[in-house]
Amino acid sequence: MSDSVLQIRDLRVTFNTQMGELRAVRGVDVDVAPGKILGVVGESGSGKSVSFLAAMGLLPKSASISGSVMLDGQELIGAKKKFVRSVRGRLLSMVFQDPLSALNPVHRVGDQIVEMIQSHQDMSTHDAQKRAVQLLEIVGIPQPDERALQYPHEFSGGMRQRVVIAMAIANDPKVLIADEPTTALDVTVQAQILEVIQTVQQRFGTAVVLITHDLGVIARVADSVNVMYAGRNVESGSVQSMFDHPSHPYTRGLLSSLPHEGVERLQPIAGFPPNMLAPPPGCGFAPRCAFATDACSAELPALRQFDDLLTSCIRAEDLRIRSNS
């Protein structure tokens, strides 16, 4: 029995498109410990959203999904639609980049939270209304009783994202998935939303999956991290180890593209992410990797353990020696 509240094994998602089969997710494992924050980081198109939309049962019919998604010991892949629907919003919730997409413009925000509660719990409207106001307060919305009566357009972007988080935690889920929750917001507001997510994690022991393309966000709040590239984890493990001894060239590239003191110009990783209609053979990063040899494209590098990290790179030892010298 695993001690992960969310455990994903060998998740694969292929979209049937007019241009052919697009292999968006190619064998991803995820472990989220109860009450902890897992950061999922990678460039746009690396399969972050698709992985967790698959877990939520929210992908379109064009997606073929295989593998295992165990939530609190229950398998979701292949489960009955009705069961997955009952899990979604109750045990497992997701918050997206654009809060407006999650809110109904013609309903008061309090009513939308009430509906979220009553669709999963047998609670009187009066009690659910009280709970909605309490939730708005928890996510840091001032005058929550008045705000509950307002409509989404009366809220700023940051306040709307707070409302969406209140809805997502309304049924006290085991796991909250936040997919780039701060990407659409002003920089000053971004930190506040991260604080709200941390508050939820600490106060209710909710496990969180925080999807981001920003390693700075991971450094600030996550306990562990999965680094994704071309539909796979290239490196995963503790955040501390990843920052202290990154072992995969892609992770190192991400780290060196972080702004830090004394460095004015960022060094983005050269080249472009692969076309997932025809992903490169072997290591997906090899075509962009300064350390790649022919062997890297010959077969998929196995995941190997270095300190607290699992790394998929046959050159990892050589790189670690270099970085220590």
Ligand SMILES: Nc1ncnc2c1ncn2[C@@H]1O[C@H](COP(=O)(O)OP(=O)(O)O)[C@@H](O)[C@H]1O
């Ligand atoms: N509904 C879809 N149909 C076809 N391809 C999709 C669909 N959704 C995502 N993709 C493709 O799957 C890959 C992974 O996308 P995604 O998980 O959204 O990336 P990100 O890491 O930026 O969240 C990309 O190549 C994207 O174009």
Ligand SMILES: [Mg+2]
């Ligand atoms: Mg995404």
